[in-house]
Amino acid sequence: MTTHTTPTSDTESSGDLADLAAVEGFYRRLLSQPAELTDETLYSVLAEDYVSEPTPHAGPSAQGMFDSIKMFGQAVPDLDWEPQEIIRHDDRYTVRGRASGTAVAPFLGVENAAGKRFEIMSIDILTVADGRVVHAYHVEDWATAIAQLRAA
Numbered sequence: 001m002t003t004h005t006t007p008t009s010d011t012e013s014s015g016d017l018a019d020l021a022a023v024e025g026f027y028r029r030l031l032s033q034p035a036e037l038t039d040e041t042l043y044s045v046l047a048e049d050y051v052s053e054p055t056p057h058a059g060p061s062a063q064g065m066f067d068s069i070k071m072f073g074q075a076v077p078d079l080d081w082e083p084q085e086i087i088r089h090d091d092r093y094t095v096r097g098r099a100s101g102t103a104v105a106p107f108l109g110v111e112n113a114a115g116k117r118f119e120i121m122s123i124d125i126l127t128v129a130d131g132r133v134v135h136a137y138h139v140e141d142w143a144t145a146i147a148q149l150r151a152a
Contacts, residue, residue, distance in 0.1 A: 026126060026136075037066065042066045075104065093128065096121065100117065100118065102116065121144075
């Protein structure tokens, strides 16, 4: 993984390190292995007033994100989401990520997805405060996942 920062001071503070850990945790602890997600993990990464744009399928707020991730976990329990590049500017982090997994059930409208693997790219802009993600803009390449799942 590559991390780039726009300097805001001469030294990194412990808060900066906590914020970067929250960004990495967003992928490794929250989005990866969604079948194992707990409330404790969710709120160690997301602020209670978390906002996601677009709104997750299961609804707004951290709870909507939790419910959406759990739904993904039912169809893709081995989902792995890794940050590939992180660019920081003040309290905002732009992340190029890679998600991959094998469906065990119909997924994204593909009825015969079970046993098929996909790998996609995502771009997120995360705002972090006090070591938790408070806001996320996100775009995932689900069209590529659908094409991969439909392939023979």
